[in-house]
Amino acid sequence: MYCMGKNDHAAISAILAGDKEAYGELVMRHSQSLFRAAFRITGNEADADDVVQEAFLRGYRKLESFESRSEFGTWIYRIAVRCALDKIGGHPADEASRVAGADDPEQDEIQVADGAAGPDRLLLSGEIAALQERAMRSLTPAERTAFVLRHMEDCGIAEIAAALSIDPNAARQTVFRAVQKLRSRLAPLRVKI
Amino acid sequence: MKHLTEEELIECFYNKNKAANPASRHLEHCAACADAYAALQSDLALVKPAEPPVRDAAYGARVWASISASLPRLEARKQRWLRISIWSGLSYAAACALLIACAFYAGRLWEHRQPQISAAKQSPPETQQHVVLVLLGDHLDRSERLLVELKHADADSAKMVSPLRDEARSLLAANRACRQEVKQQDDPALAEALDHLNQLFDELANQPGGLNAAALARLQKEMNSGSLLFEVRVLRSRIPDQQPAENSRSKGGTI
Secondary structure, three states: OOOOOHHHHHHHHHHHOOOOOHHHHHHHHHHHHHHHHHHHHHOOHHHHHHHHHHHHHHHHHOHHHOOOOOOHHHHHHHHHHHHHHHHHHOOHHHHHHHHHHHHOHHHHHHHHHHOOOOHHHHHHHOHHHHHHHHHHHOOOHHHHHHHHHHHHOOOOHHHHHHHHOOOHHHHHHHHHHHHHHHHHHHHHHHHHO | OOOOOHHHHHHHHHOOOHHHOHHHHHHHHOHHHHHHHHHHHHHHHHOOOOOOOOOOOOHHHHHHHHHHOOOOHHHHHHHHHHHHHHHHHHHHHHHHHHHHHHHHHHHHHHHHHHHHHHHHHHOOHHHHHHHHHHHHHHHHHHHHHHHHHHHOOOOOOHHHHHHHHHHHHHHHHHHHHHHHHHHOOOOHHHHHHHHHHHHHHHHHHOOOOOOOHHHHHHHHHHHHHOOHHHHHHHHHHHOOOHHHHHHHHHHHHHO
8 A cells, every 4th residue: 555666766766856846746646545544534624635735745845854765655644644633633623622522421322312213213314423423533633543543544553653653552552542432432322222 | 260451352353463362362262351342343343434535536636736836945955955065075075185185295204204214124233233243254264364374475485475465455454444343342352453453464565675584574473473363263253154144044035
């Protein structure tokens, strides 16, 4: 998925030699994967687009420090994760609504119960998705990012640690905390089912 | 039996290599933990990855179009690289010039010292001493031969007297040189013998009216009274014979 072929190497060499347009090749090659990860972390399409652009801008500025033995795809992916983390950590409004939801666990249960004519209807009405979204919003930015990378992007603990710039044990604990919180949030749904 | 913690269950859930995980083996034998694991699986199964909106193939081109104008540093970077290159080039050239200057100066110093070193190498004290001993030994040998010939000379034989005088003249010059050398050394016996020889050679070479029988007899008497021949032989025996050493050295050199 993030294999860096000879094309990436050649493009980077060209960019460092002064060929700005060569960076366009890298942008076009890796934009899709970055958008997918950014969207899963931010949960917002516009934010994901911003994250992709910001990641490529940061990558361009840091390209001189890029080590050729690394893979550009992995390198720019980590930058995008950091950008996404900054993005979800920098939304006070979202944070406030998230905290409000977290302070009111009854709200989830009530909402689920209100629309719960039955489990099938519940699934079809999208209440599960809404509950899941609220559960995800109850996580801190770091927990959300770590969980998305572990659960949805299938990243290993080492990769998560590198992306979040923390040590592997801290990354593992962050994932555990995220799972615990999510399970707690999704418990009403489990009861109903 | 110790049950698995929630953390271990979560670790087991995300562990791709379940066969090698001890927690997975525990789950096969522990119903309580297996139930807890099933509940975890059920919960996490509800958290489905959010499907991102579809982005068409031109998405990358649009991203590039939106940011390419925001990359103004490329030109500046080129200029910076150019400045860095110029400065590094100048630094390199200056370092090379300094190195060359140092090498030149060192060469000059070495050149000045070299003649002194080579001169010292060419004539160390041991070598000079060796040369003096060789010359002195040779001179004493010749002097001894002349004294022996003088002792047995017949004044009536002009054929015998004339070479004696020529040899005495030749030895007189060599004797002066040897006396100069011996003066620098603390050897009074040798200096006295050379003085005695000098006197004898001088009379022998510069006898007014040539060597007649009376003059020859007087010189023979003078030589015998001073035991000059014996003295020369003793002094010659003190000087190590250089010939065998030279031979052995040359042999060593050919091997």
